[in-house]
Amino acid sequence: MIARCIGCFVATLLFLSISHAQTSFPRDTSFTLHATYVKEKKYRPYIRIAEVKADRSIAVDLDKIYLQRGSRKLAIDIFYPCPSKSRRSPGLLLIHGGGWRSGDKDQMHTLGRALAMRGYIAYAVEYRLSLEARYPAAVLDLKEAVRWAKTHADRYRLDTTKLASVGTSAGGQLAALLGMTNDSPLFQTESAGNAPTADIHAVIDIDGVLAFHHPESTEGKVAAEWLGGNYTEVPATWSEASPLTHVSSHSVPILFINSSIPRFHAGRDDMISLLQRHGIYTEVQEFDDTPHPFWFFDPWFDPMVEYIDQFLDRIW
Template identity: 30%
Template sequence: MALALAPCAPGRLGYYALVCGASLPRSAALGALGVLLSPPAGFHAGGKLGRLAGLLSLISSAGSLLVSASALRTAREHELSVSPADGLRGRLDARLAPRTVVFASGKGRQFNADIYAPTGGHTSRVGVVVVHGGAWRHGDKGENAPFSRWLAAHGFLVADIQYSLATERDWLAAVDDIKAAISYVRQHAAELNIDPQRIVILGRSAGGHLALLAAYTADVALRPWRVVALYAPTDLVQLYQHARGQQGRDLREGLHALIGGPPADNRAAYQSASPVQRVPGDAPPTLLIHGRSDTSVPVEHSRRLYRILRRAGARAELIELPFARHAFDLVPEGLWACITAQALLKFAANTQPRARPGG
């Protein structure tokens, strides 16, 4: 699904406030300071236009600071080590380059994975299989390479994979491809220097939906150690019914291709392909991260799955990001991306994921 950033204030002002607030917190502070320190004559020189520009700049900076403060408060609530400086540099190493391997082939197709090996002499011996988004019809491995490099720099082995898109086959094929990737990483664990029993699936958006299905339907031999879903749809009937606007049309077209038509024609298939309907009694520990301002896939998708997991006795954690929209982690320098990365580090190291207060 495409990056969707919408305003928290009218017009483009809110857009820039959200983007800057999540990605450049210091620039917001400097912008506000600049406006406050500008001589009054500067406003009068431009007449009404100058005063309006100054006011908008101040409001935008205030919005940016509000978003940044909310991000840092969320990090503290979940005991994550994130600071405003992280939102600027993102602690990413662009020098880490992957090698590409074939992890599955057949029927005239082969599926590749970009392998990012841990660097700097440190390894957590944890493997992370990354599943891209794209409304089930689009996308490819490498869509968030900076995040994969960040994980590798912090000791993870990352396999960023391709899978069957809905335009090629059906959702079962895509889930099977993810399971094949888990099998490949597990079979090559010695070569990759990881623990074969410590494999995490990380999926974004539609990829998060598929990652959850793969984790919850896999046989014991292929079951991942952990599953992480970012802004993932978990109830496809609900997603279809609430899709609106251009993004909604894209989602519905993706669901038509994935399932073979609308829910009215095949409700059972929609339910079968919904993670909320597939939670097993022994579900692997699950981390859900979702923006509260996501209009493409509302946060209720993660909230509902979280409640079902907790009722089933599964270990689960839900992190809700105030003001964050869909695809919030695709800005690698942003605080939302840093919170996501730190949450994954903690989740992979923690044998008992912490329940959300009141959950």
């Protein structure tokens, strides 16, 4: 079974590399694990790309289509404990980074395997990036992925009362936005009346900003590309896309896992203060002397997974 899963995984990666070249929408492939490793190793020679070996206790489903918009298909990869008839598992929606412009769901596979081995169902999600579709397309896609996960709960033995969003960098901003907009009419999708809700129950924001226009933020061109203009041109959009704007009594517990680079914490302390007023649990874990994309690498990967597991154990 393991050999078959690994074979499917390799075949899928080959298929993706070919199909990406044939897609009709523009792609930015600049944010890759290899390029990031080469860059960061110059400054920290001791880092290693984190690896999680295949394990008999987990199963993998790759490239399941969760949404089709015209000819465009969006896919999701699922890493899950071998199904138990007597027990359902919490779910985690994994959202990759890349400045809302680049990156790929396969960058979340290592984390997906690690979390599945701890008993979670991990959904690594593809979503439309800024060269293809500007904000709020990515948000709408991700909310549809939440609905898909709930609709297929029986297949993977998902506990639909325990579903969290986990994101890195731009994915962290998106994960936080999901958790702050459970009750918002702004992001209702076409299937909203015929499917489970897109509500989630917790957020793990890994170095994703909470506010675009903020004294701590230095978001510029890349954010403007996604948001359809700079702050002076579309201030309302910059505010609307900021998770900090949407904090309310309907917000969910959130874990911040941060690098030592302050600009990736923009709005964090303000959000904590607002959430505490509503009695909503927050937690911060910050690594000293780390690069921004620390989640890819040892020595930070294992402690990060442990922080996620401990946080979810505390709130669930």
